[in-house]
Amino acid sequence: MNTNTERAMLTESKPVAKPRVVALRLRILRSWQLYVLVLPLLVHVAIFQYAPMYGLQIAFKNFRASAGILGSKWVGLEHFERFFNSYSFWNTLINTLLINLYELIFAFPIAIIFALMLNQVTKLRFKKWVQTITYAPHFISTVVLVGMLFIFLNPRTGMVNNLIDFFGGERINFFGEAAWFKPIYIISEIWQTTGWSAIIYLAALTAVDPQLHEAAIMDGANKFHRVRHIDIPSIMPVIMILLILKMGHFASLGFSKVLLMQNDLNIDASEVIQTYVYKTGLVGAQYSYSAAIGLFDNLINFILLLSANQLAKKFKQQSLF
């Protein structure tokens, strides 16, 4: 329909129609191009994020393929109870949370520190060079990365063990010790993601007004002072947002990497909720049970996300909602 005639019609009947609704429709019609641009995203979210939630109900049912999702028998919280009482519950939950906590404590700040340091580098060539080298590992696929870890850490032939041996130490079977699993996971994670995560902080740092720095220098601030009082406060909103987003998938982590690094000797430290869901659901064909565990996992994520957001609000920082 022609927008002009519509508008004419609307202005005529103005006193009768509900003004707010009309105004909204009008606004939509006026900038329909923007809505068309947003539409594919909305459809995507609806189809791939919301529609699958329909299937979540199998967590409360005994799913049978032939009966379908609707036709399967309702059993309530049976699967949840079974999981909470199972041998694997505490172990998997604690591992999941611990690995993420370590990642948050060690990997998250390192990227920020790295970006702050890199920002101080004045030689552009050197800066580019360092940046390329540090974010290159990001492009190594998980399978290859874990393969590399196996080779480097091999107890007989691995580089690391040869070094330990050279300095007179005892060779360590890194993948055969549960205690080593988390350190290896976190350190390799830092190695792989630091450069990449730093990019966004670097981008935020370039937006800092140079006048602030100039003024600070005039007042006699050294480099350290400037980082502390100018750089960090300026990128704080970005840090907070990324932290909240990270909390949002706190309880779900690089599933394939954990699974690939897992073996019977380190399983006490390496079984996480997601690998357990994979084993019971996809391999063991207990769909309802694994759906219940997955739902529980998401529930933890959601709670953590909300609390992080509340915390951010409380400290008057940027928050998501």
Next chain:
Amino acid sequence: MKMKQATQITALSSAIMILIAGCSSEKQATAKTPADFHETGLPIVDKPITLTIAGNFDDRTGAKWNELETFKKINEGTNVQINWNLTPGTDWKTKRNLIIASDDLPDVLLDLTTSQVVTGGAEGTFIPLEDMIEKYAPNLKNFLTKYPEVRQAITAPDGHIYSLPLANMSEYKHADGNTLWINKEWLKKIGMEMPKTTDDLLKVLKAFKEQDMDGDGNPNNEIPLTGVYGDGQYGFGNLFGSFNTLDRQFIVKDDKVQFVRGTEEFRNAIKYLHSLYELGLIDPDSFTQNSTQHIAKISAGKKASVGAFFAWSADQITNASFRWDYGSPMIPLVGPTGAQVTAYNNLQMTPGMFTITKVNKHPEATMRWVDRAYEPEMSMMLREGPNRLKKLDNGRYDIIENPPNFTAGEWKVKETPYNSFVYGFSEEMRKKQNLPKAEPGQLDPDFDEWYEALKPYMKHWIFPNIMFTDEQYKQIERYQTDIKKYTDKMEAQWIVKGGIDTEWDNYLKTLDKMGLKDFIKVYQEGYDTNKKNLAKK
């Protein structure tokens, strides 16, 4: 308003129509055979039909099954075309679960677990096949008549047959494939005999470790013994026989089902393995490597670097330059208490190899098509490879050895779907082959002599190939994941770190909490029912 009503009515009536059409077409499929279908002779159908079949493939054969000589012969003149939907073997375990759970079924599903077959049969996903076997599958029918135990193995507890088997009934397959191989050249070097007892083995491995076996001046780069922990073929299970048990989840002694990892025999076997590990005789990689890495390690280099390992046959997986270096003590090593046991395995069988799903519009034609694979000569080709068989005038077959550009394994699977499709191979057909005579010291489990030598030590302890009820499978699934995970972990830790004696009682208690008693009970019931059924026949 009227318009709306009208559309509603049309929608409703068309929905009903679709429903009716759906019903009638289903009826047609099961009760009335299509007009252009022939009960005997070729073609099977006048108008060409295409069946979609989902399964998995061996890396060495590839996914282009229509180009394999065996399938060209099976398809020839039938007017049945196959659209293969194949997944790599390693992914199949999860893929088949996804196919079934999504209810997006092909006409035929290959290679399922018996649990999937029984559940799918009970839910109507797979159609019962026993009547069609009678009518349209003469070759398979003959095979099942000859081997009633196969019929028993594929019959679900509700009396229906929902799947067709892969079955290799040659006697030599009773021997266990998990064999210990020891480097004979190294034995010569240290002046020791092939070990006969578990103590001998320890002494040999110790010598392998301490001396410079490969002669490169470094006495520390030899691996005395390696394996793949938990693997049926490359694992350490072979040594369990010296402790009067077998490395299986369940075994049956005197009609009583035993959970091996809860027995004293198991405890002794693990203590022995720990004594090897403690001395540095077992490769620590054994707990982290998979079978591919294991084979790569064994066959690496121009000279052997491994003293002993476990496999089906050494010469097929080691480097050509030292492939005959390895020999096997063959008969089980004598344990500390004199035990010397090996498994009398169930014959090679996959009961759930071929299922016809409810969406298949041509079940009769499918049955006639697949029966061509059970034709004795075709079954032999599927088993042994058509390129390896040369038919002689007297009705016997010569085996053609692998040309130099193929390994024995590659040559065998070249034109076949290699154990990912059905066949029914009988002992009779096996006897028709002129097998190459084994040279002394080069025996492996592929030879009948091997089986004969092991026979006196074989115990009939292996849990039979049976189908549980749907309800029993549900229970098994419930206990399986946690119990397996826990015992896998504990066994590995005990081998590496020891401590089995102090932790044993706690371990048994934990297993009890996990429901081990009920888990065993399900297997005992399944075993008892099966025994009763066999006695009836």
